[in-house]
Amino acid sequence: MSRSGRTAVSIAAIAALGLALAPPAHARAPHGRGGCDPDAQLAQMTAAEKVGQMVMASTEAGPDGLPTENARRAIQDLKIGSILTYEPATPGIAARYANRMQRWAQDTRLGLPLLVSGDFEFGTTHNVRFGTTPLPNAMGLGAARDPKLAREAAVITAAEARAMGFQWAYTPVSDVNTNPANPIIGVRSFGERTDLVADLVDTQVRAYGRAGVISTPKHFPGHGDTSFDSHLELPTVTYDRATLEKVHLPPFKRAIAAGADSIMTAHVVVKAIDPELPATLSPKVLTGLLRGDMGFKGVIVTDAMDMDAIDKHWGTREATVMAINAGADIVMSTGDYATHAEAVDALADALRDGSLSEKRVDESVRRILALKCKYKVAENRYVDPDKADEFSGNRHSLRRALDMGVAATTLVRNDGGVLPFDPDSDDRTLVAGTVQNQVFASEVADVARGPVDTWESATTDPTDAEIAEAVRRAKSADRILVDTFSAGELPAGQAKLVKALQATGKPVAAIATGLPYDLTSYPDVKAYIATYGTTVRTQRVDLTMHKAAARVVFGEQPGGRLPVTIKGLYPYGHGLHY
Template identity: 35%
Template sequence: MSTSPRSQHALNVSRRAFVGSGLAVAAGAGLATGPSTAQAAGKDRASWINATMAKMTTEQLVGQLFVMHVYGSDADVADQRNVPDYGVAKPSEVVEKYRLGGVIYFAWAGNLPTAVQCAKLSNGLQKASLTPRRREAQVPLTISTDQETGIVVRLPAEATLFPGAMSLGAGRDTQLTTDTYAITGTELRALGINVDYAPDADVNVNPANPVIGVRSFSSNPQLVADHVAAGVAGLQSAKVSACAKHFPGHGDTDVDSHTGFPVITHTRQEWEEIDAPPFRAAIDMGIDSIMTAHLAVPALDASGDPATLSKPILTGVLRDELGYDGVVVTDSLGMAGVREKYGDAEVAVKAIEAGVDVLLNSPAADVQWNAVLNAVRTGRISKRRLETSVRRILGMKYDRGLHESPYVDVDKVSSVIGAADHQARAQQAGDRAVTLLVDDAGLVPLPQKTAYVTGAGDSSVAALAAGLTAAGITTTSQGTGTSPTARQISQAVVASARASATIVLTNNVNAAQKSLITTLIDAGRKVIVVAVRNPYDINQLPGVGSYLATYSSTPVAMKGVARVLAGTIPAAGRLPVDIPAADDPTKTLYPYGAGLDR
């Protein structure tokens, strides 16, 4: 078990008031109704939920609590990878066997080879769930995925790819954030996906965080809160349920809950100041669901249980104190952080007892499904408790229109996915994020029209080189990956000899990347460093005279850098985090809000 260190630096970040974010989205935008209309809608909602539940068997009620992955891209074609997990081969058979409430799509499960195939899969799975069966209700599925944008994406290559949360935080434009998630939601819904496990509501106050980082909008709680609210508004306006994660906050840890068990050492006051504001903002915006974190917060629950299994945290804090009555979903139950203390059967039951409604991505489907069913039959989980969760789940499905429109029009997919106006808005996000922190060398914009591009990420290096070439700059390039070899470094020195500037991309800079940069500088090259992931790399590079941060290696981010270097657009981004000194984390090297105007 590891405990993440608290630093005075992190406390200073959390307590600095954010000024001027100007959330451009009104809470409940587009949802205002008169009292009589709202009452009628509420009656229709309740009537549908009641009528549906009246026909549901206990097995169906239990099945609604489970969202599982399935292997394959066709609901009715056998995929043998399903057999070890579920005992059946067809994705449709998995849905039918467990009476699933939902499925989750992953690229590694083969669900998203193309946009059209994904839409067909969604329709096939919905048909499996809605096919009439004796004595059972017909209930539409939630079909979900993790399309956070940035480094966590699931959609096929045709989809619009935005640069990610921290890029949006650097851009300081909440309307752009709303549009990002509205467009993402529109494309998701065209594929039949109606739940997005986004936005990330974590406040990344720990630069060493191995799992959140640029998935977070900022280290500033208010900035995160503003953009989380904007993201929720965007997704849900597209009839896609948003899901703020990871409650009660995963931003101050140096342990990855996929592989270990983090412990957050915030005091209760620190939690209120740092972690709580984004979740409060999401709740105020009417978010459909909130995802739990597989970590311990002793200030909220001294038992040592992960938050996913903690009644004091999920019922006591989230439901009773914050007033949240929407759907609570676990993070993946296959992660190490939730499996260290209890077996899989007990994990599933304890999660429901704690206040969870949805059990996500079970690593032991038969074990956990039967454990919950047996807990209901023996009275450990009361029928009333079970029905409370099912009512929330069905209410979410109703609110996003699944009771009326569970299927999608496959013929319209190609006109929606990656549409030109979507791509243009994504480019605006990439442009606005670029942050110029250092330019003592006077290289931004490039004073001459020749450049050499190298460093981390072959595709990113190629994209930046193409952007510079398109801007009229004679450019050559060669990627090195994140761990350049001595031979690659020597080649870079030779290849950059005739360029007026050498641009090096870094990705969480390490010793090999530092060696590339220092060798180029020692050889007399004029070096511009571009950090394409976490912006903290500069504290490891004291000799660098020009440094930009993009928070993303996506094509739109690289094109944005090219435009800044060419002088086509200004560097408009501002640091959404503090960058501490490498040798003293209590000392701020570059403060939140920093950025040069060029």
């Protein structure tokens, strides 16, 4: 069925989607043998089955888009209990992917179901790239300042996730992004103010729970003030305990109070708690702070253990055992099959030699089994691929996503009334930029009546020769849009590009597609919009935010207010309207 022909679904219907999409009773799998009683299930398990439940494996797809033999081996031979997948291209493929893995799990001795998970920070599009609903990043929702929109974003995400066979979402990001140069969180955070982040985390955790999807606030106890990317090195934060308590912990406290059933750890050394070990490996952080002081009783899952912050310093085997002894319940293994096997073997060996106690293992496995029972995974482990394709990315959800995008888009500056551009004029528009510029230009072309030209540099740091070519192209334009993207400090070439195009004397508006701080590098531009649409590390582009930005440029009323401070220029909460 074509996207335009998909049925619009009300929010009430979306919230009830889990029931609507459940397969008929005869097609449903039974609970794991022994019934959905965690203690009864635990009593039947071997040591190998227990440690397998404590490892989450990422899986790969074959040429047919479905899980490979290595995925089967992970589930049936290693007895893995949960899966993280980035592979499916469409909702239907994702559903078939999940169904196949669940069938493999059902064919094991106990038949326990898998927890199938994804990141889903800006909707299921985060992992299933086509046919789903792209939603604003967290910072966009922070700019929109409307808990109802944050709730609706979670409901749409949960509905699509369940339709595709996912039960577990690694969202909301609960980090307070107090460091503008943070190279890994950025627009993934709701903003720089603790109260804003805490309110929206609370809203989304409750929404996910009501919609039947496990939410996972991350990255405990906070990744918002780091200066290094934990994928590449081990960050350390040096603020005192009072700052931790006042700024970074409240969103997690609110999440726990809202009923969060899972929390993800940060590969960050928090000196105020443990000056030696990152949170993921620290008993002081996970058992002392999170379990003890904060009273969290749910499942603790680590961030990916092959990230360099952990792997370079401790290696998979040692770190896996350290994390579980620290208080984690599930270790996330995002490498290949050999990496998964190493993690499982490390736990099995530690259990045999006594460096990991049976009591500690049983505590974690009981929590994992209880989580599967609470969310009735075994009862609803199979989904209908055709319904997943039909429902995901439906017309109603896409329309609501665009409304959210316009509400998030922030008009930061508009000196002299450069914006809005007239959509009905025959003026020629040049769209110049770097990251995914062609995608933004296509959205501009959908709105503008006049011709739209594009120019894009080869890298994120345009050369002088490239900038000269952009200026030459600008001579035939009547108006110019230049989109910039930064993952921290804006590359010098992008700032020079904006200034050179501004020097042409044509009307110029700059669009920051990632972090909203780009304006500090070209402070004299007369019109500036922040979209929060491109993530810092992966440069994943949110198509909804490109579409929303194009509409704001051509006259739709922007709704966003800055969820961060643009130092020396604009305060938190600033935002203009036409």
